[in-house]
Amino acid sequence: MTHQNPARLRAACRDGWSAPTAGHATGFTQCNLIALPRDWAWDFLLFAQRNPKPCPVLDVTEPGRFDTVLAPGADLRRDLPRYRIWRDGALAEETPDASAAWGEHPDLVTFLIGCSFTFETPLMQAGIQIRHIAQGCNVPMYRTNRDCRPAGRLSGPLVVSMRPIPADRVADAVTISGRFPAVHGAPVHVGAPDRLGIADLSRPDFGDPVTIRPDEVPVFWACGVTPQAAVMASRVPFAITHAPGHMFVTDIPDRNWQS
Amino acid sequence: MTHQNPARLRAACRDGWSAPTAGHATGFTQCNLIALPRDWAWDFLLFAQRNPKPCPVLDVTEPGRFDTVLAPGADLRRDLPRYRIWRDGALAEETPDASAAWGEHPDLVTFLIGCSFTFETPLMQAGIQIRHIAQGCNVPMYRTNRDCRPAGRLSGPLVVSMRPIPADRVADAVTISGRFPAVHGAPVHVGAPDRLGIADLSRPDFGDPVTIRPDEVPVFWACGVTPQAAVMASRVPFAITHAPGHMFVTDIPDRNWQS
Known part of the structure; x- marks a missing residue:
């Protein structure tokens, strides 16, 4: 079964649906996600600016916020099918709900990155x-x-x-x-x-x-998993990302990105 | 007289040449410049990410540095034909050499932005x-x-x-x-x-x-003068920019940006 409506797919994620998102919500933009403490946000945004092929940034949240212009009403802590929690550059946990981890840091800045x-x-x-x-x-x-x-x-x-x-x-x-x-x-x-x-x-x-x-x-x-490789290589103290292939599905039609 | 070699044009700027750069160094990329104290760098890079049409960032320097990958050997403090120094959101000075103003802040981060x-x-x-x-x-x-x-x-x-x-x-x-x-x-x-x-x-x-x-x-x-309008509207305490039309001329061929 595939979910073709982005809002319904996100609601299903909130209810525990967890699978790779390729082929779902056809025609709507999917995103990689990485949330970092405010103290690491500059480094990451600069990393993305210097590596635009793997890290095309589509939106950045305000510190501590989990909403995005790419999908009004979405909750970035729960609306992805699967998350990874990183501690000191190592994968600590995979979870379908990142709310608890999100609560550990009040100032997370979340980057949403284009997906192939x-x-x-x-x-x-x-x-x-x-x-x-x-x-x-x-x-x-x-x-x-x-x-x-x-x-x-x-x-x-x-x-x-x-x-x-x-x-x-x-x-x-x-x-x-x-x-x-x-x-x-x-x-x-x-x-x-x-x-x-x-x-x-x-x-x-x-x-x-x-x-x-x-x-x-x-x-x-x-690939937008490049930030996760950087989290590992750079031993970033704390990060939340999507699990590879388990993307954030937005309300933005794919054709909006066509040049 | 026009300068067609980017390095020679930059050297001429260092020697006091000061004029709009359109039509000079044909085929080489020209850039808008804004240098801000480190404390404002995050706000600006995020502003650029959110406004990519007026603010396409081509390079960002390390804090306190004035070199760029876009033109090895260039000195961003002196190699533009004309600068503007901004204090509390107001234009304080126009000058062909920003070295003295640059010396006021040891942690300036410089953004080079694409130019039409x-x-x-x-x-x-x-x-x-x-x-x-x-x-x-x-x-x-x-x-x-x-x-x-x-x-x-x-x-x-x-x-x-x-x-x-x-x-x-x-x-x-x-x-x-x-x-x-x-x-x-x-x-x-x-x-x-x-x-x-x-x-x-x-x-x-x-x-x-x-x-x-x-x-x-x-x-x-x-237009890449948009950051200067933001400096004014936001009463940024200190900034150095190019003077409108008086751009930083890089060594990068224009065709490199063609999609």
């Missing part, structure tokens, strides 16, 4: 199959050997998502996703996973492996 | 005359009746630059500038200046008036 799920609908409309949707699993994501440009206390590797694309549709996938620069835009790498430091595509660092057919090329897009 | 001069070269290459370059004056800029989205202590009106465009080339001007979202992108308004609260195009708030011919329409782009 946004251009999956136009890719599918162009006849390009999105394998993880077809297989009903989470998109595969990989930590790469490319460093992000550091900012203040934050540094870490680029994380990418991967979609297998038929060789004769790679150019179309580049062109179509390139129209959405606010949600990662065009791929950062096509083929040659070893050059990104990815030894085995069947063992993603986040999400699930997908089938790659003989006529297909692995295509890599900058 | 970047897409003037492609517009001219498409056969569209840029009137202020043809007339050898500064681009006309206007304070509008549109408010920016506030951030922290910062608020203020949108400022726009205006170029008269022949009616049969307006679509081309939109398309061409729209390919440069990192430097203001497509216009925010075409024609109907009264709807922007501009009563008299011959009396710009910044820069110089230009001739508008009978077959031409005034076309308005979001």
Whole structure:
């Protein structure tokens, strides 16, 4: 069963629904989330400014607030299907409700970051199959050997998502996703996973492996899980993020980001 | 006389050259500049994130530093043709060398913001005359009746630059500038200046008036002078900016920003 209405999907999350969001609420923008204590907000916003491909910021809350212009009425503490709580750079907990963790810090600043799920609908409309949707699993994501440009206390590797694309549709996938620069835009790498430091595509660092057919090329897009890799690499004392693939679904139509 | 080499233009500025930079160093990216005490940096970066059309941030310096990845070797305190020093939201001084003012605050964070001069070269290459370059004056800029989205202590009106465009080339001007979202992108308004609260195009708030011919329409782009309007409206205690039209010229080719 899929939820096609964003508000209803968020309400379902509040009631305990917890699954990857790709393929749900088709046509509405999904977001990565990271909430940090006010003291780390500058470092993170600067990190995002310096690494716009993996970290295109779509909204920033006021300190201590959990509402967003991207979905009036939403509660960012409860309206995602799954959260990760980070302590001293380590994953401490996964939970479908981050309210308790949110209560630990009165001044959390929350960043909502564009997600490549946004251009999956136009890719599918162009006849390009999105394998993880077809297989009903989470998109595969990989930590790469490319460093992000550091900012203040934050540094870490680029994380990418991967979609297998038929060789004769790679150019179309580049062109179509390139129209959405606010949600990662065009791929950062096509083929040659070893050059990104990815030894085995069947063992993603986040999400699930997908089938790659003989006529297909692995295509890599900058991924909004990059902030979580920075949280780990930089041993950030406290952070709340979405669980990879379990995004915040907004009321904003995907087409709003098309350039 | 025009300076076509960015490093030589910056050296000339250091030696006292002071004039609007439109038409100089053709093909190299020009930037708006605002330097603020560290305590105001978060408010400003958030203001820019919330108002990306007027404030597309291309680089942010470390606190107290005056170098930038956009032009290695440049000195941001001296390499612009003209600066404005702001105190308590009021223009205190215009100067070709901001070194002394820079010395007052050891923790200034400097923001370099995209400038619409970047897409003037492609517009001219498409056969569209840029009137202020043809007339050898500064681009006309206007304070509008549109408010920016506030951030922290910062608020203020949108400022726009205006170029008269022949009616049969307006679509081309939109398309061409729209390919440069990192430097203001497509216009925010075409024609109907009264709807922007501009009563008299011959009396710009910044820069110089230009001739508008009978077959031409005034076309308005979001402008990087918007931060200066926010400094005024928000009574920021201290800021250093470029003087309108007197930009920082980088080593980055304009085409790098083309989407």
